[in-house]
Amino acid sequence: MTRTRSHPKPLETESSLDTRARLIDAAGEEFAEHGFAKATVRDICARAGANIAAVNYHFRDKETLYLETLRHAHRYSITHYPHDGGLHADAPASDRLRAFVRAFLAKMLDAKRPRWHGRLISREMTEPTPAFSLLLEEGVRPQFGALCAIVRELAPSIKDVQIEAGAASVIGQALHYHHCNLMMKRLYAERKDGFPFDLEFLTDHITEFSLSAFEGLERKVRMNDARQSHRRQNKQRVRESKGRNR
Amino acid sequence: MTRTRSHPKPLETESSLDTRARLIDAAGEEFAEHGFAKATVRDICARAGANIAAVNYHFRDKETLYLETLRHAHRYSITHYPHDGGLHADAPASDRLRAFVRAFLAKMLDAKRPRWHGRLISREMTEPTPAFSLLLEEGVRPQFGALCAIVRELAPSIKDVQIEAGAASVIGQALHYHHCNLMMKRLYAERKDGFPFDLEFLTDHITEFSLSAFEGLERKVRMNDARQSHRRQNKQRVRESKGRNR
């Protein structure tokens, strides 16, 4: 028997679901804290109050446990933090941007119970595993698309590449406080006022910063277009006046 | 003898420097590609064409090798990519911002020889090791300070917290294309035009985006101040202008 047990996905009795759930929870914390490679099955089981063999029994192996944990985190994420932030699609684009930014930040910085969800997902970005595709197609791509739609409304005159780069700028700002959390906290460690960036402040800042940027870009493009069409009109006028004089 | 060798830092003879350097080079590639935990001493030595014991001989252990490698990458980084990008301090702030952004992006995206420097340093941010402090004090803090100075010139009326948040926004945008490189590339994988973001495009985009943002923020603050000072023209104008900054 090469597989240790039959693994017809064990029936979800009361107690089995219990340790299974506890395992996923413990695994989430360990994986988030140490990464896939350094997190040990022993530590996970210890934290879950389960035997070492539990991982092999309920999941097939460490990797499947990781994948299942990530799936769990992802499902939680998309149900608890919808892109629109609970805002109607016909709300003003600037409001929808703010809602998007807040939802995005909250997803990562939220102090709510399973605080490891964000860390797990961001780890996946820098060192992808087989679960990467799932995350990309069901998480990132639709979210990025929604943001692009908002940006297009905010700055309708700019090119598509610029819209996508702008969306990336918004996301980049938000992710920064996630990736470099430790760095920022240490950077502000000796300040007496501490780390001044909470969810509300960051939502405001990133939204205002980005709105200003999009307004500016839009205006520049419009001015440029106006100049060019002005030039064209001049040429045409010259031509017309030439024709009239003839 | 608990330590395997005396380790009075071996004299830098011709050949010793040779394998030592080759080890650091190989270690850089391996660490950057697989991370500290998954990179193996055997692979590093194989890549360097050295014996397994070489790591223990030239450095004390794997961790010291990593630390030394990171130091090397950091030194290279600060000598080859100065913050100012080779620009005079009295150049216009907008030009200095562009130079900063280009230097920052180049440091990470550069296709030049040791392409692993950036990856190594960014790894350090998400999972710090003892080398973290060095990186923070000699790399991040001065760089962040320089950027804040530029931002202050671009938007002299905004508060200090906003200046710092704005600087973080610039850095966040630039780092985004580094952290989420894989994600972005996969996101654009099926496009016929491929990944449209090269160094020049990104430098332009991030600079323009941020300049627009700072212009907008500055104008908003000025307008706000003007309104308020107009309203309170007769009372306390002096105290208000004192309290505006800081």
Place this chain on the structure above:
DNA sequence: ATCGCAGTCAAACATCCGTTTGAATCGGAC
């Protein structure tokens, strides 16, 4: 020639870790 020493090498050691095993335990069905 010979001694000392830095450097290299193959082999082994010790430990950690994912996984497996086979027995023990528990709970419900008959």
Place this chain on the structure above:
DNA sequence: GTCCGATTCAAACGGATGTTTGACTGCGAT
């Protein structure tokens, strides 16, 4: 009670990996 499947458990297996050892090599100084 007895049987059976699901679950848990302690123990061990097997492989990978960081580290150590002790011999060997080449070279410069004495």
